[in-house]
Amino acid sequence: xxxxxxxxxxxxxxEFFNEINNSDxxxxxxxxxxxxxxxxxxxxxxxxLKTEFDKDIRFGFDGKIPYNFKSYVDEKLILTxxxxxxxxxxxxxxxGDEERLGKYKSLIPNSKKIxxxxxxxxxxxxxxxxxxxxTISSTGELLFHMLKFGNKQISLKMxxxxxxxxxxxxxxxxxxxxxxxxxxVASELIDIGVDVAKIDNQIYNSKPVSTVKAYIECISxxxxxxxxxxxxxKISDEIVKRNNANINDIEGIVEFIREINEVEISCVLKExxxxxxxxxxxxxxxxxxxxxxxxxxxxxxxxxxGFQINGSLKESEAILVKELEVYLNK
Ligand SMILES: [Mn+2]
Numbered sequence: 001x002x003x004x005x006x007x008x009x010x011x012x013x014x015e016f017f018n019e020i021n022n023s024d025x026x027x028x029x030x031x032x033x034x035x036x037x038x039x040x041x042x043x044x045x046x047x048x049l050k051t052e053f054d055k056d057i058r059f060g061f062d063g064k065i066p067y068n069f070k071s072y073v074d075e076k077l078i079l080t081x082x083x084x085x086x087x088x089x090x091x092x093x094x095x096g097d098e099e100r101l102g103k104y105k106s107l108i109p110n111s112k113k114i115x116x117x118x119x120x121x122x123x124x125x126x127x128x129x130x131x132x133x134x135t136i137s138s139t140g141e142l143l144f145h146m147l148k149f150g151n152k153q154i155s156l157k158m159x160x161x162x163x164x165x166x167x168x169x170x171x172x173x174x175x176x177x178x179x180x181x182x183x184x185v186a187s188e189l190i191d192i193g194v195d196v197a198k199i200d201n202q203i204y205n206s207k208p209v210s211t212v213k214a215y216i217e218c219i220s221x222x223x224x225x226x227x228x229x230x231x232x233x234k235i236s237d238e239i240v241k242r243n244n245a246n247i248n249d250i251e252g253i254v255e256f257i258r259e260i261n262e263v264e265i266s267c268v269l270k271e272x273x274x275x276x277x278x279x280x281x282x283x284x285x286x287x288x289x290x291x292x293x294x295x296x297x298x299x300x301x302x303x304x305x306g307f308q309i310n311g312s313l314k315e316s317e318a319i320l321v322k323e324l325e326v327y328l329n330k
Contacts, residue, residue, distance in 0.1 A: 010149070012131045017150045019113055019129070020049065023088035025056045027079060027111070031095040032102035033063040036168025036203065038094045041117070041139040043072055044161035045091060048147065051155065058087075062102035067249055068206050072161065079104075087111045092127060094139035096120035117142060137177040140165020144185050159192040164199055207249075214245035218253055218268075225321050226328035228262035232320065234313045235270045247272075258282045265289065265324055269313050277309045277316035287327050295323070 020026065028045050030038035039061070046059045060079035065072075079085070082104065090111035096118055098105055108114060108126075116127035119142055121134040136142045140162040147154055154162070166186060170178045173186070190196060214235070222233045233253050240247045247270060257266035264287055270278040279296070281289040281304070288302040298307020309316040 005145070005149070009131065009133070012129050013146050013149050015129050016115055016117075016131060016146065019089050019115060020053070023055070023113070025058075025087045026089045026091065027058045027060065027082075027085075027087045027107065028091045028093065029060040029062075029079075029095075029101065029104050029107070030093045031062075031100040034061045034065065034069075036069065037138045037140055037165040039065065039069045039072055040161045040163075040165025040168070041093045041143050044140065044143055044158045044165070045093065047155065047158050047161065048152065052152070058085075060104050062104055064246075064248060067208055067211075067246075068203050069164075071202065072164070082107060085110060088113065090114045092116045092118075093143070094118055094120075096123040098124075098126050117146070135177075135179075137175070137179065137182045138166050138169035140169065141182055141185050144189075154189075154192055156193045159189040159194050160199060163189045163194045163196075164203060167199070168203065208245070210243050210245040211249045214239050214243040214250050215253065217243065218250065219256060222257060223317070224263075226325070228260070229264040229328045230267065230321070230324055231257040231260060231263045231265075232267040232269065232317055233257060234317065235268065236313055237271045237273075254280045254282050258284065264328060267320060269316050269320075271313050272308075274312055275310060277311060277313055279307050279309060279316065279320065281305045292323055 026049060028042050030042045042059055046057060049055065049057045058079045059077065060082065061073065065075060083106065087107065087110065090107055092101065092114065095101060095116065098108060114127040115129045115131065117131045117139060119132065119134055119136045119139055123130065123132045125132065131146065133142055144162050163186065166182060170182060173182065217239045218233045218235050222231050224231050235247060235250055254266050254268040257263055264284050266282040268280045272278055281292065283289045283303050289305040290302055293299060293305035293307045296307035296309060298305060309319060311319065
């Protein structure tokens with residue numbers, strides 16, 4: 001079913017199931033600031049291990065569970081007492097390197113065996129066994145292929161988790177990582193019983209009204225520069241507090257600004273404190289915003305980058321308008 005599963009991949013997957021069989025204490029974790037693929041694949045594997053085996057199975061997430069995934073995770077069960085915990089097997093999902101494990105990095109020296117299942121191109125193969133395929137849409141899809149290869153039963157709950165992982169990491173089957181196999185996997189998951197509309201409502205139609213009110217305030221105060229080629233929105237602490245929102249839940253503003261025809265660079269400034277501003281940049285056409293990001297010791301890609309400025313929202317806006325002049329004032 002999976003297009004090019006080579007012998008090494010097959011051997012690694014066999015090893016994966018062998019290690020599970022031979023381990024008593026198993027922990028499943030993902031990357032910091034968990035997203036849909038991370039949460040979906042961790043919970044799918046946890047669910048599988050919990051129902052198939054009578055073992056000590058734990059899972060962990062480092063960072064806030066976003067509002068739309070709250071119902072996927074019983075937060076009381078998240079591994080917290082891990083400092084001296086020793087596991088026979090640590091399974092790391094959707095995480096390309098040890099740094100991205102956040103606080104759970106300390107589990108690495110405390111685990112007898114580490115297996116990483118991932119689809120990031122930048123994966124450093126830090127685990128003992130690395131099941132990595134950057135051509136696959138999501139870790140959720142990869143996990144599905146692994147379970148199929150191992151002739152494992154996929155329950156409805158597991159199917160829902162995997163489906164969620166796939167739709168969130170493919171932008172609802174719209175990114176170029178979406179293959180015909182991705183769609184075939186989705187169709188199998190629907191055959192298992194996944195209610196597509198239910199999941200869609202859960203993930204995409206569940207914004208808290210407080211978040212939306214804060215969002216509206218931010219987008220009604222976009223400042224435009226250089227003949228509307230630059231659009232900047234500011235998420236101030238005042239707006240967040242006034243609307244009783246959570247700053248991390250206010251998403252999609254930078255994409256909203258980029259959708260404007262005239263805009264070449266879209267920018268969102270988040271006030272983390274009065275002297276620290278988090279910057280998100282998106283660009284169109286030939287502008288490489290990672291160049292600007294590098295100047296501020298940030299990271300990212302040509303069309304999407306992020307960094308921090310030690311300054312207030314107002315100061316940061318002024319700095320950026322000046323910095324971006326070379327790209328826009330032509
Ligand atoms: Mn992913």
